[in-house]
Amino acid sequence: MPEKIRFTVNGDVVEMAVEHHQRLLDVLREDLALTGAKEGCGGGECGACTVLMDNEPVNACLVLAVEADGREIITIEGLARENCLDPLQEAFIEHAALQCGFCTPGMILSAKALLLRNPNPTEAEVKEALSGNLCRCTGYKSIVDAVLAAAEKQS
Amino acid sequence: MTYQTVGQSVARLDGIEKVTGEAVFVDDISLPGMLHARVLRSQRAHALITGLDVSEAMAQPGVVAVVTGRGLPRRIGACIQDMYPMAVDRVRYVGEPVAVVVAENPHQAHHALASIKVSYQDLAVVTDPWEASRPGAPQIHPDQAVYHRLPGIHPLPGSNIFHRLQVCRGNTADAFREAFLVVENRYWHPSIYHVQLEPHGAIATYHQKGGLTMYASSQAPYVVRHVICELLGLPPGRVRVIVPYVGGGFGGKSDHTIEPLLAWVARHVPGRPVKLVLTREEMACGTVIGRGALVHYRSAVSQDGMLLGVEAEVFLNGGGYGDFAVNIVTAAGISATGPYQVPNIKITAHGVYTNTPPTGACRGYGHPEVHWACERQMDIIAARLGMSPVEIRLKNALGPGKVNAIGQQMESHNGRVDLCIQQVVDALGGPECFLPRTNPCVGSIALEPGGIEADPLPHPTGANASPKAEPSGACAKPAAMPGKVRGKGIAALMKCPIMPTNAQSGAIIKLEEDGGVMVSVGAIEMGQGCHTVLAQIAAEALSLPLERVQVAPQVDTFHSPYEWQTVASHTTWAVGNAIRLAAAQLCDKITRAAAVILQVPAERLEVVGGRVQDRERPERYLTLQQLARGYTDARGTALSAPLIGEGNFVPQGLSHLDPETGQGNIAADWTFACQGAEVEVDTRTGEVTVLRLVSAMDVGKVINPVLAEGQIYGAAVQAMGAAICEGIVFDREGRIRNPSLTDYKVPGVEDMPELQALFVETPEESGPYGARGLGEHGAVCVPPAIANAIQQATGLEFFDLPVTAEKIIRAQQKRGVPA
Numbered sequence: 019m020p021e022k023i024r025f026t027v028n029g030d031v032v033e034m035a036v037e038h039h040q041r042l043l044d045v046l047r048e049d050l051a052l053t054g055a056k057e058g059c060g061g062g063e064c065g066a067c068t069v070l071m072d073n074e075p076v077n078a079c080l081v082l083a084v085e086a087d088g089r090e091i092i093t094i095e096g097l098a099r100e101n102c103l104d105p106l107q108e109a110f111i112e113h114a115a116l117q118c119g120f121c122t123p124g125m126i127l128s129a130k131a132l133l134l135r136n137p138n139p140t141e142a143e144v145k146e147a148l149s150g151n152l153c154r155c156t157g158y159k160s161i162v163d164a165v166l167a168a169a170e171k172q173s
Numbered sequence: 174m175t176y177q178t179v180g181q182s183v184a185r186l187d188g189i190e191k192v193t194g195e196a197v198f199v200d201d202i203s204l205p206g207m208l209h210a211r212v213l214r215s216q217r218a219h220a221l222i223t224g225l226d227v228s229e230a231m232a233q234p235g236v237v238a239v240v241t242g243r244g245l246p247r248r249i250g251a252c253i254q255d256m257y258p259m260a261v262d263r264v265r266y267v268g269e270p271v272a273v274v275v276a277e278n279p280h281q282a283h284h285a286l287a288s289i290k291v292s293y294q295d296l297a298v299v300t301d302p303w304e305a306s307r308p309g310a311p312q313i314h315p316d317q318a319v320y321h322r323l324p325g326i327h328p329l330p331g332s333n334i335f336h337r338l339q340v341c342r343g344n345t346a347d348a349f350r351e352a353f354l355v356v357e358n359r360y361w362h363p364s365i366y367h368v369q370l371e372p373h374g375a376i377a378t379y380h381q382k383g384g385l386t387m388y389a390s391s392q393a394p395y396v397v398r399h400v401i402c403e404l405l406g407l408p409p410g411r412v413r414v415i416v417p418y419v420g421g422g423f424g425g426k427s428d429h430t431i432e433p434l435l436a437w438v439a440r441h442v443p444g445r446p447v448k449l450v451l452t453r454e455e456m457a458c459g460t461v462i463g464r465g466a467l468v469h470y471r472s473a474v475s476q477d478g479m480l481l482g483v484e485a486e487v488f489l490n491g492g493g494y495g496d497f498a499v500n501i502v503t504a505a506g507i508s509a510t511g512p513y514q515v516p517n518i519k520i521t522a523h524g525v526y527t528n529t530p531p532t533g534a535c536r537g538y539g540h541p542e543v544h545w546a547c548e549r550q551m552d553i554i555a556a557r558l559g560m561s562p563v564e565i566r567l568k569n570a571l572g573p574g575k576v577n578a579i580g581q582q583m584e585s586h587n588g589r590v591d592l593c594i595q596q597v598v599d600a601l602g603g604p605e606c607f608l609p610r611t612n613p614c615v616g617s618i619a620l621e622p623g624g625i626e627a628d629p630l631p632h633p634t635g636a637n638a639s640p641k642a643e644p645s646g647a648c649a650k651p652a653a654m655p656g657k658v659r660g661k662g663i664a665a666l667m668k669c670p671i672m673p674t675n676a677q678s679g680a681i682i683k684l685e686e687d688g689g690v691m692v693s694v695g696a697i698e699m700g701q702g703c704h705t706v707l708a709q710i711a712a713e714a715l716s717l718p719l720e721r722v723q724v725a726p727q728v729d730t731f732h733s734p735y736e737w738q739t740v741a742s743h744t745t746w747a748v749g750n751a752i753r754l755a756a757a758q759l760c761d762k763i764t765r766a767a768a769v770i771l772q773v774p775a776e777r778l779e780v781v782g783g784r785v786q787d788r789e790r791p792e793r794y795l796t797l798q799q800l801a802r803g804y805t806d807a808r809g810t811a812l813s814a815p816l817i818g819e820g821n822f823v824p825q826g827l828s829h830l831d832p833e834t835g836q837g838n839i840a841a842d843w844t845f846a847c848q849g850a851e852v853e854v855d856t857r858t859g860e861v862t863v864l865r866l867v868s869a870m871d872v873g874k875v876i877n878p879v880l881a882e883g884q885i886y887g888a889a890v891q892a893m894g895a896a897i898c899e900g901i902v903f904d905r906e907g908r909i910r911n912p913s914l915t916d917y918k919v920p921g922v923e924d925m926p927e928l929q930a931l932f933v934e935t936p937e938e939s940g941p942y943g944a945r946g947l948g949e950h951g952a953v954c955v956p957p958a959i960a961n962a963i964q965q966a967t968g969l970e971f972f973d974l975p976v977t978a979e980k981i982i983r984a985q986q987k988r989g990v991p992a
């Protein structure tokens with residue numbers, strides 16, 4: 019039996035009927051055409067599907083759509099405001115903190131959640147916050163540098 | 174030489190798309206009427222299929238078709254036609270496709286898999302390449318003698334060996350007889366996954382009028398097209414392969430993987446697109462895996478540390494099908510002597526069929542496998558001679574005037590491994606950090622059998638160590654925590670691209686109406702930043718600001734120029750050369766058009782800064798904008814036509830290797846490098862922490878320093894995984910024990926060491942602005958550098974990768990050191 023849910027996605031209120039087994043990731047990618055969240059493993063191992071739920075990073079492949087009811091979701095598409103990139107997005111470009119870009123949306127959102135709760139993180143805190151996000155391309159150095167630079171710029 | 178754009182760390186062209194989620198990957202594409210495919214994979218590693226009943230699956234809700242290998246017209250393969258896109262009557266590895274369900278949605282397709290009935294008759298299984306090469310091993314391709322193959326591939330009929338390459342120089346028998354020291358060991362590099370974050374995916378539509386369009390996450394759209402044309406009997410003009418952004422390749426999306434399978438499936442549902450995206454678990458068995466090599470290595474050395482001879486036997490795991498591994502065997506064979514000059518050589522490299530998923534290209538392509546052996550061996554030899562690992566490498570290093578294993582003489586523009594070694598040594602604290610180990614011993618050493626970690630040498634910092642081995646000054650070991658020991662190690666490398674002798678790369682540069690240009694290439698942007706680097710080369714060659722250069726991000730075989738494939742770290746070099754040729758042609762056309770309009774001889778005109786101008790009177794010029802769509806005079810008469818430049822490049826002077834001796838000109842260029850590691854080992858838990866990874870690479874002219882560093886960092890961390898934690902585990906039945914990222918751990922951000930990339934820039938004569946390849950090289954020597962560092966820290970010698978905590982503990986216990 020489909021269930022009706024109501025949640026906000028990138029600031030817009032969304033009301034829709036979802037199946038109980040439907041994953042938040044599928045609702046975002048298939049029903050809402052927000053394909054920025056990627057599926058790298060479907061099992062909570064890679065973090066490519068990371069989105070923010072009430073400003074906390076979650077693996078959208080492990081969250082059921084019904085769990086998003088009443089929550090506020092932010093995806094990578096909702097991060098840039100009025101054509102203005104988020105400082106994290108700018109820093110990722112500036113520090114070449116992306117290569118293939120498949121991990122990038124998830125990385126940026128995990129970092130966003132960190133900076134929202136801790137605007138001045140240490141390097142160790144950045145690593146801790148990104149520990150659920152795999153990147154096979156960059157070796158992580160530029161990503162950590164970018165997050166620290168964005169934090170510095172914001173403060 | 175000063176350049177405007179080349180040498181600058183400009184930002185990636187694809188940055189904004191990738192940080193906003195706008196960048197499109199295959200799985201982000203949805204087509205009208207799209208169906209979804211799921212694959213039933215063999216659970217048997219080696220069996221005959223005795224029954225296959227799909228009728229029940231056909232009746233499941235939403236199912237549109239169930240496709241099997243029945244009716245497949247022919248075997249496919251680029252080198253050896255030894256495979257069908259899915260099993261026909263026999264399976265050769267766990268994971269081989271047996272049937273594919275096509276349904277309206279992925280859940281229905283998945284659900285219906287359970288109703289397919291397959292019966293098998295099991296055959297004996299072998300997963301180890303050495304065992305599989307022995308007489309009496311289960312025959313995996315009993316009919317390999319009849320397979321169609323390219324010239325230069327040498328199978329051993331009646332065995333599992335599908336290709337054998339011999340490299341012979343000089344006379345090793347004499348060298349070993351006269352040697353002061355002979356060292357012999359066996360080294361094992363297990364199979365690994367590439368772990369591209371983006372799973373393999375494709376969408377194919379078989380058109381009702383005949384022909385096929387496919388979106389694929391591929392490094393090799395032209396190879397894919399070729400194979401699909403052969404499989405379905407279609408002309409190239411009827412098969413269109415489009416590649417959007419690729420979420421990491423590392424070789425695992427080169428050649429062809431799931432594409433022929435999906436083409437065959439789409440053939441059964443004409444007019445409707447079918448999407449297939451693999452799950453992470455399927456990535457383990459449904460594409461290709463990397464490496465998997467046993468190397469038996471024997472070195473003859475003089476008293477002063479000169480390499481006199483090398484005899485090596487390489488057994489590379491080809492898996493169930495050998496097509497993708499043929500050239501890896503060749504690469505391993507010709508590079509087994511590493512970056513050293515060795516006068517007497519006898520190397521035999523075997524590609525061996527086994528019952529694992531097929532082995533394909535994997536960042537480094539045969540080189541990491543043999544460098545693991547060669548570079549561990551160098552440290553062991555140095556220790557036996559009481560020599561420093563730095564000195565022995567410098568003594569034997571290839572360089573201008575020296576000759577490599579296949580008889581090619583190095584020129585001064587080919588690069589300097591000696592400088593790379595010195596840079597890494599300096600970065601790690603200087604030569605004092607690499608003093609000779611003590612207690613050299615002399616003579617022949619018995620084979621230390623593969624798989625057994627031995628410690629035949631005294632611990633350098635242990636009770637037996639002489640004071641000499643205790644470094645001081647810059648190099649003094651920082652006070653490690655109790656129970657923790659630190660060490661440093663280096664390893665050097667030589668890597669060349671292995672390519673068809675006519676590997677094609679093309680470029681088209683279209684002058685746009687604003688005076689900027691659009692560059693089309695067949696090279697795939699899979700994260701390495703090639704489109705940015707190629708734009709820089711185009712900007713430089715056309716004297717345009719970078720903002721006026723675009724590179725078409727999607728490759729489409731309908732209109733992108735030819736590209737062999739995006740592999741072998743050859744894109745900057747080969748496609749960069751094609752772009753320079755295209756730019757030269759465009760400039761030529763521009764000056765010829767302007768000569769007519771300006772009434773100035775073309776030779777006096779130059780293209781600079783978005784203009785074409787008279788060298789002698791620069792105030793006489795036209796902007797490129799004026800020329801783009803055809804220049805018209807005051808009366809409106811067109812005096813010129815729109816302008817497009819094209820360039821096509823093939824490597825010069827390559828030839829096949831001599832079948833007997835392996836001598837020949839197969840490598841178009843080489844990149845030399847050295848990598849170093851500092852590690853800390855917890856002697857109680859065996860846990861290794863890699864503290865630093867330093868790489869120095871002679872990449873010729875660096876086109877974009879930040880992107881070049883990014884390639885090296887990424888490769889180094891990837892290879893760090895292979896050094897200490899990664900390795901596919903097969904059980905006796907050939908099943909993979911660690912298919913998920915939970916069981917197969919890859920380095921995470923918390924494992925990241927301090928990373929450093931240094932460049933030596935000896936300009937390469939054959940490269941654009943002196944550039945050479947660098948994408949794979951950072952992955953080649955990290956495992957031996959780390960193992961050499963572990964040796965320095967613990968005194969333990971390791972011959973098997975990965976060097977896990979468990980192995981360290983076991984080796985310590987064997988040595989009798991209290992854990």
Ligand code: FES
Binds near residue numbers: 060065
């Ligand atoms: S796709 Fe969700 S964690 Fe990997």
Ligand code: FES
Binds near residue numbers: 117119420
């Ligand atoms: S940039 Fe490719 S996985 Fe991170």
